[in-house]
Amino acid sequence: MDYSVEYRSYSAERSLAETMKGNGHAEAGRVHALKELYPSLIRVDEPLLRKRELVAFSMGESDFAGWNSIKGKSVGFMRGWQICEINTKGVARVERTTSLRSLFIMLKEGRIDYALAGRLDGTAASQDVGMNGLHVHDPPLESQPVYLYLHSSASHLLPLISQELKHIHDSGKTRAIIADYIHRGAKE
Known part of the structure; x- marks a missing residue:
């Protein structure tokens, strides 16, 4: 091409x-x-x-078993991600960002418990902000x-x-x- x-x-x-x-x-x-x-x-x-995975990222290990694990927690994700909008009803606090960089800065600074993002994009963004101790939860949410x-x-x-x-x-x-x-x- x-x-x-x-x-x-x-x-x-x-x-x-x-x-x-x-x-x-x-x-x-x-x-x-x-x-x-x-x-x-x-x-x-x-x-x-052929496969994009939506995963939850957190600082360190935690008990995580899918969408129900974020109830009562603070989460962040990219503005406009409808799958996250639908599945975060009832979550204690939701932060929507316009950039992955700001999402992972919030996670790094402890302002949210979980960042919801694509595995590839989230991994790249977390490296970009110099995160240590990041945990990617499996299996993926979607x-x-x-x-x-x-x-x-x-x-x-x-x-x-x-x-x-x-x-x-x-x-x-x-x-x-x-x-x-x-x-x-x-x-x-």
């Missing part, structure tokens, strides 16, 4: 709104069900990541493939992008890309 890409990072909700208006051509890292809610976005068949969605104006790129993603996954390059992402996240 010989295309240049400009990446802009917005909160989850704003990003969707901008792309729906045609101010962007694609949405990255979105779940399968998005296509029913946003008809002007078209899903690329091959997942961007695990599912995530997709790239294109605005309908870019639908002609669907087959090409799907083919490239499949090649990247099948060749094993995904692991190298993820390792590089985590490594760079610790330095940026």
Whole structure:
């Protein structure tokens, strides 16, 4: 593929709104069900990541057994993450941030008990803020493939992008890309 890409990072909700208006051509890292809610976005068949895990991070070990473990605790997550909004009803205190960096600073400083984030993004962000003693709780709260969605104006790129993603996954390059992402996240 010989295309240049400009990446802009917005909160989850704003990003969707901008792309729906045609101010962007694609949405990255979105779940399968998005296509029913946003008809002007078209899903690329091959997942961007075959498995994205939403996990809870804490400082040190704790008894953790899924969503019920956060009841009565303070948690933080990225603004617009609907899966977190739905599952944190009844939680003592919820903090919503616009950046992973600020989320992990809150955890590091003890302002929240748990940070809820994707395993890869959370790992990179925690390294970026120099965290020690971080614990990633398993099993994940959620695990599912995530997709790239294109605005309908870019639908002609669907087959090409799907083919490239499949090649990247099948060749094993995904692991190298993820390792590089985590490594760079610790330095940026």
